[in-house]
Amino acid sequence: MADYEIFGLGDVVLQSRATIRGAKLAFKTFGNLSPNKDNLIVYPTWYSGQHYDNEWLIGDGMALDPAKYFIVIPNMLGNGLSSSPSNTPPPYDKARFPNVTACDNVRLQHRLMTEHFGVTKIKLVTGWSMGGLQTFHWGALYPDMVERILPFCGSAKCSRHNFVFLEGVKAALTADDAWQNGWYDKPPTKGLRAMARVYAGWGFSQAFYREELDLKELGYSSLEDFLVAFWEGFFLPKDPNNLLTMLWTWQHGDISDNELYQGDFDKALGAIKAKAIVMPGQTDLYFPPEDSEYEVSKMPNAELRPMPSIWGHFAGGPGLNPSDVEFLDKALKELLAS
Amino acid sequence: MADYEIFGLGDVVLQSRATIRGAKLAFKTFGNLSPNKDNLIVYPTWYSGQHYDNEWLIGDGMALDPAKYFIVIPNMLGNGLSSSPSNTPPPYDKARFPNVTACDNVRLQHRLMTEHFGVTKIKLVTGWSMGGLQTFHWGALYPDMVERILPFCGSAKCSRHNFVFLEGVKAALTADDAWQNGWYDKPPTKGLRAMARVYAGWGFSQAFYREELDLKELGYSSLEDFLVAFWEGFFLPKDPNNLLTMLWTWQHGDISDNELYQGDFDKALGAIKAKAIVMPGQTDLYFPPEDSEYEVSKMPNAELRPMPSIWGHFAGGPGLNPSDVEFLDKALKELLAS
Numbered sequence: 001m002a003d004y005e006i007f008g009l010g011d012v013v014l015q016s017r018a019t020i021r022g023a024k025l026a027f028k029t030f031g032n033l034s035p036n037k038d039n040l041i042v043y044p045t046w047y048s049g050q051h052y053d054n055e056w057l058i059g060d061g062m063a064l065d066p067a068k069y070f071i072v073i074p075n076m077l078g079n080g081l082s083s084s085p086s087n088t089p090p091p092y093d094k095a096r097f098p099n100v101t102a103c104d105n106v107r108l109q110h111r112l113m114t115e116h117f118g119v120t121k122i123k124l125v126t127g128w129s130m131g132g133l134q135t136f137h138w139g140a141l142y143p144d145m146v147e148r149i150l151p152f153c154g155s156a157k158c159s160r161h162n163f164v165f166l167e168g169v170k171a172a173l174t175a176d177d178a179w180q181n182g183w184y185d186k187p188p189t190k191g192l193r194a195m196a197r198v199y200a201g202w203g204f205s206q207a208f209y210r211e212e213l214d215l216k217e218l219g220y221s222s223l224e225d226f227l228v229a230f231w232e233g234f235f236l237p238k239d240p241n242n243l244l245t246m247l248w249t250w251q252h253g254d255i256s257d258n259e260l261y262q263g264d265f266d267k268a269l270g271a272i273k274a275k276a277i278v279m280p281g282q283t284d285l286y287f288p289p290e291d292s293e294y295e296v297s298k299m300p301n302a303e304l305r306p307m308p309s310i311w312g313h314f315a316g317g318p319g320l321n322p323s324d325v326e327f328l329d330k331a332l333k334e335l336l337a338s
Numbered sequence: 339m340a341d342y343e344i345f346g347l348g349d350v351v352l353q354s355r356a357t358i359r360g361a362k363l364a365f366k367t368f369g370n371l372s373p374n375k376d377n378l379i380v381y382p383t384w385y386s387g388q389h390y391d392n393e394w395l396i397g398d399g400m401a402l403d404p405a406k407y408f409i410v411i412p413n414m415l416g417n418g419l420s421s422s423p424s425n426t427p428p429p430y431d432k433a434r435f436p437n438v439t440a441c442d443n444v445r446l447q448h449r450l451m452t453e454h455f456g457v458t459k460i461k462l463v464t465g466w467s468m469g470g471l472q473t474f475h476w477g478a479l480y481p482d483m484v485e486r487i488l489p490f491c492g493s494a495k496c497s498r499h500n501f502v503f504l505e506g507v508k509a510a511l512t513a514d515d516a517w518q519n520g521w522y523d524k525p526p527t528k529g530l531r532a533m534a535r536v537y538a539g540w541g542f543s544q545a546f547y548r549e550e551l552d553l554k555e556l557g558y559s560s561l562e563d564f565l566v567a568f569w570e571g572f573f574l575p576k577d578p579n580n581l582l583t584m585l586w587t588w589q590h591g592d593i594s595d596n597e598l599y600q601g602d603f604d605k606a607l608g609a610i611k612a613k614a615i616v617m618p619g620q621t622d623l624y625f626p627p628e629d630s631e632y633e634v635s636k637m638p639n640a641e642l643r644p645m646p647s648i649w650g651h652f653a654g655g656p657g658l659n660p661s662d663v664e665f666l667d668k669a670l671k672e673l674l675a676s
Contacts, residue, residue: 160561161539161547167565168536172510175532194513198506198536201499206626209499223498227505285623288544 004028004051004081007112012083015258018098020088025108026081027051027074030058031066037119041071042109044127044134046317047246048238050081054131056319063332069123074109076130078245085182085241094241095182102130102253106137124336125274126150128317129287130246133158133253136295139272140255148335149272152279152307152328153316155291157254157265162286165202166251172198173240182241189236195243196231203231205283205312213311218320269298275338276302277331281315305331342366342389342419345450350421353596356436358426363446364419365389365412368396369404375457379409380447382465382472384655385584386576388419392469394657401670407461412447414468416583423520423579432579433520440468440591444475448483462674463612464488466655467625468584471496471591474633477610478593486673487610490617490645490666491654493629495592495603500624503540504589510536511578520579527574533581534569541569543621543650551649556658607636613676614640615669619653643669 009023028051033040041064043054051073058064064071075082077100085097092098113119122145125138132154139149140156155162176191178184208214209223220226235243255261256268276299280292289306296304307327309315315324347361366389371378379402381392389411396402402409413419415438423435430436451457460483463476470492477487478494493500514529516522546552547561558564573581593599594606614637618630627644634642645665647653653662 159544159548160550161542161544163561164535164547164565165539168506168510168532168539171532171535172506172513175510175513175528177515190513194506194509194532197502197509201503201506202539204499206497206499206623207628209502210497210628212498223501227502285544290545290548 004075007116009108009111012104012108014098014104015101016099018092020083020092020098023083023108024087025074025083025112027072027112029073030064030071031069033070033117033119037117038121039069039123040113040117040119040121041069041123042113042125042138043071043073044105044109044125044131045073045076045079046127046129046131047250048079048235048243049131049318050079051075053318056317056325057329063329063336064126072113072117074112076134076246076249077105077108078242078249080239080242084239085245086239097241097245099248099252100245101257102133102137102249103141103255103258105249106134106141109134109138110142120145122146124148124150124332126152126332127154128152129154129313130250130253132287132316133250136255136272139274139276140268141258141260143271143273146274148338149274149276150279150332150335151276153281153284153287153313155253155287156269156295157256158251159291163251165286166247169195169198170244170247173243179240182244184240188240192235192238192240193232196235197227199235200227200231202285203313205285205310207283207310208312211310266298269295270300272299273301275335277305277335278302279305279307279316279328279331281311281313282306282308283310284313284315286313342413345454347446347449350442350446352436352442353439354437356430358421358430358436361421361446363412363421363450365410365450367411368402368409369407371408371455371457375455376459377407377461378451378455378457378459379407379461380451380463380476381409381411382443382447382463382469383411383414383417384465384467384469385588386417386573386581387469387656388417389413391656394655394663395667401667401674410451410455412450414472414584414587415443415446416580416587418577418580422577423583424577435579435583437586437590438583439595440471440475440587441479441596443587444472444479447472447476448480458483460484462486462488462670464490464670465492466490467492467651468588468591470625470654471588474593474610477612477614478606479596479598481609481611484612486676487612487614488617488670488673489614491619491622491625491651493591493625494607494633495594496589497629501589503624504585507533507536508582508585511581517578520582522578526578530573530576530578531570534573535565537573538565538569540623541651543623543648545621545648546650549648604636607633608638610637611639613673615643615673616640617643617645617654617666617669619649619651620644620646621648622651622653624651
């Protein structure tokens with residue numbers, strides 16, 4: 001029994017003009033939609049994550065409280081549950097799965113919210129990392145519909161440095177001959193492990209490693225144990241084509257790269273009417289606070305509130321550090337109450 | 339005609355108890371040793387660099403002025419000129435080349451300075467990155483001999499985060515099947531290119547990429563051009579076993595990992611009598627200023643002087659940014675005058 005539902009999208013034409021035929025959006029809901037349909041929260045997934053990787057932020061007494069809100073977690077295209085290289089039939093399967101943008105993702109999510117749930121207002125959109133990217137897209141693509149956004153450890157556009165970091169991740173994964181340009185029968189495990197080791201230096205901050213929080217807080221027995229058990233263990237089970245699809249989505253994320261804003265990034269930021277708290281991690285190595293600062297300066301109704309944490313990008317998820325979760329939850333409560 | 343000399347070291351027993359038989363130390367000198375042998379400057383090389391990659395800091399009117407000083411650039415073991423996997427005859431060739439520590443390197447350099455040049459005092463030791471690591475070793479291993487040190491964008495011990503960054507670099511290089519555990523006939527070019535892309539995100543800061551200094555200052559035609567021409571072009575010609583030897587040296591760098599200090603890092607720092615300016619790069623992602631701050635706090639005669647630069651690790655070399663070179667040169671002049 002799957003713990004999630006599937007919304008059939010039919011034939012979907014993407015920004016690239018490729019078509020995913022019989023496209024699927026997998027989602028999970030928490031709580032109930034109110035009679036006047038005004039309590040919906042959208043909470044998109046992050047790079048390689050699936051809906052269950054988001055659940056740590058939902059609970060009784062938390063900001064995302066299912067007793068009050070109807071919380072929908074849509075799975076990103078490429079994450080293995082929504083339409084992905086790993087679950088799409090030929091001829092668009094595996095290495096032929098088309099490039100998907102964050103804009104594509106959010107437009108399909110919008111169809112779920114309007115066609116399936118019939119809402120006209122969204123109380124809040126929030127998400128971590130690529131979930132933050134989708135959150136910004138919600139604000140820019142549907143400014144009259146989205147009342148509040150709280151993107152955390154994410155950005156409205158992939159920065160050039162972030163792009164380069166991802167080039168390294170991709171190069172490590174695809175250096176393995178077993179990758180075979182995506183036509184592998186057996187997964188390129190050497191490449192997946194290499195990718196994991198590359199990611200390890202980026203995910204947490206210098207101070208995190210200096211303070212040995214991998215050992216003292218996360219309980220690993222050594223640095224090497226952390227690299228193998230946490231990092232390699234994280235990426236090894238994942239499908240490489242799925243990972244590369246989402247990586248492309250990330251690298252090409254830009255709220256203005258569509259016919260509405262024609263590449264005018266400042267205009268797209270300025271169009272976000274939602275009341276916003278933009279929350280970078282103070283020590284995030286690939287979404288540095290300076291990028292968020294710029295975004296907030298161009299948004300009419302936004303506050304910059306960095307997470308004072310040495311957990312790097314992982315200050316934002318997935319719920320590893322209780323004091324970071326508390327900081328985030330408090331801001332979400334404040335925003336929802338406003 | 340080689341532009342450098344070779345000092346024959348004979349059979350060298352390393353810290354690991356392996357022996358390099360007929361070991362060689364390649365070096366280049368600038369200027370002349372004064373009659374009372376009191377003007378020698380040691381300027382060790384950096385990861386993958388050779389002596390000619392150090393020459394940008396030497397010149398008429400600069401701090402490292404050959405008219406005043408006798409400047410010796412010793413090539414690090416593993417860099418292809420001194421004893422290395424690529425130039426050592428069987429059976430210690432290629433993948434069998436032994437692990438070499440920074441301590442091994444500096445002890446052999448010390449033999450060059452004492453046995454060959456006959457000096458008893460060193461005016462200054464300075465170096466970038468792994469050259470900085472060797473600089474710290476000079477200070478800790480020969481405290482009565484070394485009068486001044488100026489390590490820039492380096493550290494006295496490889497931090498845990500720096501170690502993890504290098505794990506990613508290593509994993510990318512060795513994910514290529516063509517690597518063949520070091521017994522390649524043809525170089526693993528896919529792995530070398532992957533390593534280069536991984537390195538690219540670390541070498542320069544987020545702000546460097548944000549400000550597009552790859553285009554505006556370094557003159558590349560696009561971000562991809564920078565990744566191919568600068569980064570892949572840098573690593574492709576290098577021998578992978580050499581790179582892995584120096585990477586091991588870097589990862590295991592620690593001025594206290596020897597019989598003198600028995601792993602007591604604070605004691606080793608405290609033993610450095612040299613007048614020191616420790617110069618991290620303000621935006622260096624793998625030698626963050628916080629690590630240098632700690633080192634300086636334990637050194638009796640040291641000043642912390644971060645480079646106010648957005649060039650990341652490359653604030654320190656190899657002479658890419660004129661204002662960084664000026665900042666460094668000024669500090670070297672001041673230190674030499676003291």
